Amino acid sequence: MLKFVQCIKGQPDIELYEFRQYWGDYCTRFSDFLKGHGIARVDFSTALAVEDTLKIMVERGTRQPYDGMVEVYFENAGVLRQLLEKPDFQGGLSQIQALQEEFIDLEHSTFFFAMDDG
16 A cells, blocks of 8 residues: 655744644645545544653654654555546645645655555
8 A cells, every 4th residue: 555644844933732723624624635536544643742752752862753644545556646637636736735835844844655564
């Protein structure tokens, strides 16, 4: 299974509560968009600002976590290519990308394709 992963950092001038408001809207709109195009599985995760996260960061010497993560699953690359050829998919994707620019620090976020080995 092919998946598209987004590890998202919020813009530095946006407070956590604002990020979470944008994030909720983003999750709803992105999920509705994908389901409208036959994508059966998309997972959204939000980093937890809890003591145990800080403890792991300090103990292991890691950076701060991303604020959110998205995983979009495709049966194979052919399904993705077919979607990308559809003008209505491209139009909707442009709207999602515009929404990303409102609250995501794209320079410090990471988007990539991965293979689900499970």
